[in-house]
Amino acid sequence: EDQVTQSPEALRLQEGESSSLNCSYTVSGLRGLFWYRQDPGKGPEFLFTLYSAGEEKEKERLKATLTKKESFLHITAPKPEDSATYLCAVQAGGSGTYKYIFGTGTRLKVLA
Amino acid sequence: NAGVTQTPKFRILKIGQSMTLQCTQDMNHNYMYWYRQDPGMGLKLIYYSVGAGITDKGEVPNGYNVSRSTTEDFPLRLELAAPSQTSVYFCASRRGGTTDTQYFGPGTRLTVL
Structure with a gap:
């Protein structure tokens, strides 16, 4: 069964304290792995797409990496405005229609 | 370009x-x-559509119906609301390449009492 697991469930960091969020997955035929940011009361906002093992992408203080079994979202010197829930999703399956499997997210709180 | 819009933002229904x-x-x-999206449960797919006139069930379709008469609109119908349908509902869209990004609306928070 296709599955996505995110850890930790919640993370509290001091401003400037770097850390990583994990997304492990079990899917048949990974087509893409997606990271989203979700602020309270809002819809998920797209951050990154990773397609193959070894790929890395960066945006400001965020860097996403991908292996054959997991993805990491590295946060370098976070600021309070980085506080949000970070969601991971995978797109898997054969040709035709594609579905997305979401993890339950990591709630990040960055303290000033 | 407004992206994905959803209405209403909030709604309270009776059983x-x-x-x-x-x-x-x-x-x-x-x-x-x-x-x-339920607290601590992640996003669960209810229904999806690959184009006007074509829809299919996701993981949790019971109690819901959809239609897709135009490319732009994808309404979700709740019949005989139940407390178990209390949740936040998100609509998303994507262009349709081999792999591409979903874009989400702001959500509808529904409470069934």
Whole structure:
């Protein structure tokens, strides 16, 4: 069964304290792995797409990496405005229609 | 370009009532999706559509219906609302390449009492 697991469930960091969020997955035929940011009361906002093992992408203080079994979202010197829930999703399956499997997210709180 | 819009933002229903959640996208995307998000449970797929006139069930379709008469609109119908349908509902769309990004609406928070 296709599955996505995110850890930790919640993370509290001091401003400037770097850390990583994990997304492990079990899917048949990974087509893409997606990271989203979700602020309270809002819809998920797209951050990154990773397609193959070894790929890395960066945006400001965020860097996403991908292996054959997991993805990491590295946060370098976070600021309070980085506080949000970070969601991971995978797109898997054969040709035709594609579905997305979401993890339950990591709630990040960055303290000033 | 408004992206994906959803109405209403909030709604309270009584058990047994019905309602339609509206979703519209102006990006000419082929694929559209309805998810529900419960606390600590992640996003669960209710229904999806690959184009006008074509819809299919996701993981949790019971108690819901959809239609897709135009590319832009993908309404979700709740018949005979139940407390178990209390949730936040998100609509999403994507263009439809081999692998591409879903874009989400702001959500509808529904409470069934």
